[in-house]
Amino acid sequence: MTLQKPLKRRDFLKGTAVASLVVGGAGLTGCSSSKSDDLAATGSTEGMNAHAVASDAAALEEGAQWVTAACWHNCGGRCLNKALVKDGVVIRQKTDDNHEDSADYPQQRACVRGRAQRRQIYGEDRIKYPMKRKNWSPDNPNKELRGKDEWERISWEEALGYVADELTKAKEKYGNSSILAEGSEIGRLLNVFGGYTSRWGTGSLGTWSLTPHLIGYDDGDSGMAVNDRLDMRNCETVILSGVNPAWSSAGNPAYNYLQVKNAGAKFIAIDPYYNDSYALLDADWIPCYPSQDIAIWLGVAHTLITEDSPDNPMIDWDFLNRCAIGFDSDHMPEGEDPKGNFKDYVLGTYDGTPKTPEWASERCGVSPDDMRRIAHEIVPSKKVAILTAWAAGRTHGADNLPQMIMTIGAMTGHMGKSGHMCGLCCHNKASNHGPALVKAGKDGLPAIDTVVPDCINDTQLWTAVLEGSYTFTGTAPNKNKASEAGEVRPIDIHVIYHAGRALLQTRDAMAKGIEAHRKVDFAVAHAQFLTTSAKYCDIILPLDTYWERPGGFLTGNREMIIVHSQVIEPQFECHSDQWIACELAKKLGLDPAAVYPFDEKQQFFNQLAGAEVMDVDGKTYKPLVTITDDDIATWGVEGVPQTGEIGLAELLDLGCYQVERKPGDNFGYIAYEDFVNDPEANPREESPSGKFEIFSRTLSDTITNMGYSAVPPIPAYTEPVEGLEDTYSDFTAKTKGDYPYQVFNPHYLRRSHTVLDNNLWLREAWPNPVYLNAGDAAEKGIAEGDTVLLTSQHGQTLRKAALTQRLMPGVIALPHGSWVDIDEETGIDMGGADNMLCGPVGCGAGISGWNSVIANMEKWTGDELVDDVDKDLRVIC
Numbered sequence: 001m002t003l004q005k006p007l008k009r010r011d012f013l014k015g016t017a018v019a020s021l022v023v024g025g026a027g028l029t030g031c032s033s034s035k036s037d038d039l040a041a042t043g044s045t046e047g048m049n050a051h052a053v054a055s056d057a058a059a060l061e062e063g064a065q066w067v068t069a070a071c072w073h074n075c076g077g078r079c080l081n082k083a084l085v086k087d088g089v090v091i092r093q094k095t096d097d098n099h100e101d102s103a104d105y106p107q108q109r110a111c112v113r114g115r116a117q118r119r120q121i122y123g124e125d126r127i128k129y130p131m132k133r134k135n136w137s138p139d140n141p142n143k144e145l146r147g148k149d150e151w152e153r154i155s156w157e158e159a160l161g162y163v164a165d166e167l168t169k170a171k172e173k174y175g176n177s178s179i180l181a182e183g184s185e186i187g188r189l190l191n192v193f194g195g196y197t198s199r200w201g202t203g204s205l206g207t208w209s210l211t212p213h214l215i216g217y218d219d220g221d222s223g224m225a226v227n228d229r230l231d232m233r234n235c236e237t238v239i240l241s242g243v244n245p246a247w248s249s250a251g252n253p254a255y256n257y258l259q260v261k262n263a264g265a266k267f268i269a270i271d272p273y274y275n276d277s278y279a280l281l282d283a284d285w286i287p288c289y290p291s292q293d294i295a296i297w298l299g300v301a302h303t304l305i306t307e308d309s310p311d312n313p314m315i316d317w318d319f320l321n322r323c324a325i326g327f328d329s330d331h332m333p334e335g336e337d338p339k340g341n342f343k344d345y346v347l348g349t350y351d352g353t354p355k356t357p358e359w360a361s362e363r364c365g366v367s368p369d370d371m372r373r374i375a376h377e378i379v380p381s382k383k384v385a386i387l388t389a390w391a392a393g394r395t396h397g398a399d400n401l402p403q404m405i406m407t408i409g410a411m412t413g414h415m416g417k418s419g420h421m422c423g424l425c426c427h428n429k430a431s432n433h434g435p436a437l438v439k440a441g442k443d444g445l446p447a448i449d450t451v452v453p454d455c456i457n458d459t460q461l462w463t464a465v466l467e468g469s470y471t472f473t474g475t476a477p478n479k480n481k482a483s484e485a486g487e488v489r490p491i492d493i494h495v496i497y498h499a500g501r502a503l504l505q506t507r508d509a510m511a512k513g514i515e516a517h518r519k520v521d522f523a524v525a526h527a528q529f530l531t532t533s534a535k536y537c538d539i540i541l542p543l544d545t546y547w548e549r550p551g552g553f554l555t556g557n558r559e560m561i562i563v564h565s566q567v568i569e570p571q572f573e574c575h576s577d578q579w580i581a582c583e584l585a586k587k588l589g590l591d592p593a594a595v596y597p598f599d600e601k602q603q604f605f606n607q608l609a610g611a612e613v614m615d616v617d618g619k620t621y622k623p624l625v626t627i628t629d630d631d632i633a634t635w636g637v638e639g640v641p642q643t644g645e646i647g648l649a650e651l652l653d654l655g656c657y658q659v660e661r662k663p664g665d666n667f668g669y670i671a672y673e674d675f676v677n678d679p680e681a682n683p684r685e686e687s688p689s690g691k692f693e694i695f696s697r698t699l700s701d702t703i704t705n706m707g708y709s710a711v712p713p714i715p716a717y718t719e720p721v722e723g724l725e726d727t728y729s730d731f732t733a734k735t736k737g738d739y740p741y742q743v744f745n746p747h748y749l750r751r752s753h754t755v756l757d758n759n760l761w762l763r764e765a766w767p768n769p770v771y772l773n774a775g776d777a778a779e780k781g782i783a784e785g786d787t788v789l790l791t792s793q794h795g796q797t798l799r800k801a802a803l804t805q806r807l808m809p810g811v812i813a814l815p816h817g818s819w820v821d822i823d824e825e826t827g828i829d830m831g832g833a834d835n836m837l838c839g840p841v842g843c844g845a846g847i848s849g850w851n852s853v854i855a856n857m858e859k860w861t862g863d864e865l866v867d868d869v870d871k872d873l874r875v876i877c
Contacts, residue, residue: 063086065085067083068080068083068565070547070552070554072546073755074753075248075250076428077251078554078562079110080095080109080562081093081110083567090122093114093118095108098654098655098656104230104661104662105660105661106252106255106256112766116756116759116762121571123529125874127529127574129153129877130154130156130573131151131540132154132162132538136149136539143519146538151540159541164587166521168588169521171193176190176194176452178492179197179494180197180496181197181495181497182499183498185577185581186581188448188595189582189590192590197491198452198454199456200476200846202394202845202846203848206391206398206849208424209845212424213686215686215696216684216687216691217403219424220390220429223429226433227669227671228433228668228669229432232260233260234418236264237265237267237377237378238257238260239377239378239387240388242391244278244389247747247748247749249430251428254277258280260431265385266284268284270296270374271285271287273746273807273813286374287808289742289811290395291398291723291852292723292724293395294400294716294717295355295363295364296364296371298717300374300375300408301342302356302360307375313379313380313381316412319415320410323675325689325694326341327695329343333693340695340714341694341695341714357371363724365724380413384420385422386408386423389425389426389427390426394847394849394852395720395851396722396723398844398849400699400711400714400715400716401715403693403694409421417673421671428556429557429558436555437559438614439621440607440611442610443603443606450475455474455475458508459846459848462840463509464493465493465520468491468492470491471488473485473707473846483706494520495520495521496517498524498534502532502753503533504536505817506817506835507835508835508841508850509794512840514536517536524539524540527540527541527542528542528543528544529874532833541580542573543576545574548568548570550566550604551565553611559659559661560656563657582595601637605639613644616666618665618666618668623645624646625646625648626647627642696713699711699713721841721843723852727739739791740854741776741856743790743811743834743837744850744851745850746815747815748766750762754819767867769800769801770800770801770802770813770815770857772801772803773805773807773809774803776809776857780857782801782803786800787801789828791855792853792854794838795836796828796836797814797828797830800865812855812857815832818832818833818834818868820833820836831868838853
């Protein structure tokens, strides 16, 4: 069985006329009142168009019920989705209409991706049954056919037997470290089985994953790095550096920023691309090159230092003196050379190179005047927010970038006060930091210790499989666990087990990843679709979705949690990761209770029982959910009654609990306030000095000792690998080289990373072009819609061109997450997969530098690329 029954767009549309009506009606939901409820209550159709009447009438047929449905993908937001279920089938979706919408108390409305979930759940390309590669057998795996072979259906008994046998074989012949696996559920099983080799990486956070925690700063993932959304309205100027909530932080962040603009703030954007968020906010655009942010801020710092005077205060010396170390020679850590301070580095006192705006401009593309303008905009006397995101940290040579941002904030005193903030503000906490006002409880599962210490950095993952060695720096070093000194260790991988994170599609050096999959003895995946990871495996175990599971919590912004329930029964022969882990445990001769001592329903109930909401005092938490003896009996779980703020049935019906905010309430938050007010009494716990460390020996030693590359103790400029300079064969003479363009990978509304890329509704809405500067394209003879070949030293990919003046010349924007589609004859990817252009480049703290890529582009002379929406879906069963 191969990629059979190819589903074309026109065939799909023929078969989904009713679904099209439902999608058309989706825009009617999520408003301040529910027209469906009005129709149900009064029977009146006044004020509703004919389509709405027909749609709502059908939706409210007897027996239909709205159920809160999970929108669980890592899109950067969390929104409320509800599914109308009739006779066990979802016939419609809507979003939040639990209360009236306002700027202070906004609804949690779904985006286009959430509204397309039904298409995903019922997709013809679902993996319905256990599948085996046709030409695979335990004795003759035909490894070279991975990614090309046909498929055949097998039973669960056969599938689990094959997987258990291959795991046992690898363990007995090569040891547990020969099994490379990803996935928390299967990880529990494999640790009971004796362990496995794991992987670690900097992921979305890039250099923000480790650096902030060595210098007393915040990584932003905590949601505690900047002030809350109501206080942000007090800002006069907001600097956004590499921020795009409209595309990468679904939900209300962009709307919250709009309220800041409406309150009178001016927005300035520093970015290679004038994105939709900046357009919404009418931001002044300061274009720059990717990977070069430290150079920008050094030029700004030089202006602040050289223009500061008593009559023109550009620096908050009180803040620096009390709250930071390492800025100047008088405030260096004990035992360090005073000449190593940041101020003298910027002035070029000892290296002879002042980091002037002119010096910086050559390296970042920002004009000297614009850098001086930024400096004048952020002086201490103004109320300023300096906000950045993780994207700039997903670059090589940027380990000091968080330290650089912190230094600028410290120099200008924009931390610890109302209307002043400086830090990382992105993902689902974008625009609104502070402690959670409502939160879920724990599932109650006991931890299972990691047994095998081998843990490979993502930048070396596939070369480790291919070459048999890697640099060990500890088990997943991050903010919770410092790295160890780098040590080259042998590794011998024979099994790859995919049960999460789309490793082959989303990790560095995809071309080598495919090669690695064709080297190992066995590869298996849990999958809902024939994803990239599944495509290159031998066995696929069909996975259910969150709509088919008992329920759970989703956390987004600090003011709400979403409580989703089971929407439909599991489809076909699909099962959950936990079910697979337990059944596989039996095949391995293990006790399933050692892996999961209680079921998913009990885990969900434990989360409900432990959920808390902040009291009106803004300090203490109290139980959220009232649970009765009848609730416990009805659920068939273990628990005790309790009194909370909302009944269990009501919470499940609403599907979302949101704390209403009002100006002047007790839920406001000012980042670093206690520390700035009294640094001695409230030291920064993760900083050796207790202060913001502009000079950090700990930072330099920790990351340098990891063995990838050296990192300085101050935020100095480091030439990025595959950065701007590498686009030139001679940077001084400004002679371009073989790869003259820089490539970065914006998040894209068609997908959540790689998830939903096969969704036809979203393919039609978002065609996934490559964005080119119109002037660059003209020089290459490329017109709008032409097929373009992108070539890096690591791989090649094709995309159709979208031309724009909103992109910095010399820069290409290739959206992140498109599924790879290799032409086996040419080796060229037909799918626009961003990681085909990325290589196994390890530097700093093992940074995955997806936004540090250099490439060439040319007009494709072969057949025109087929639009994604007209491509065959990967239907194998």
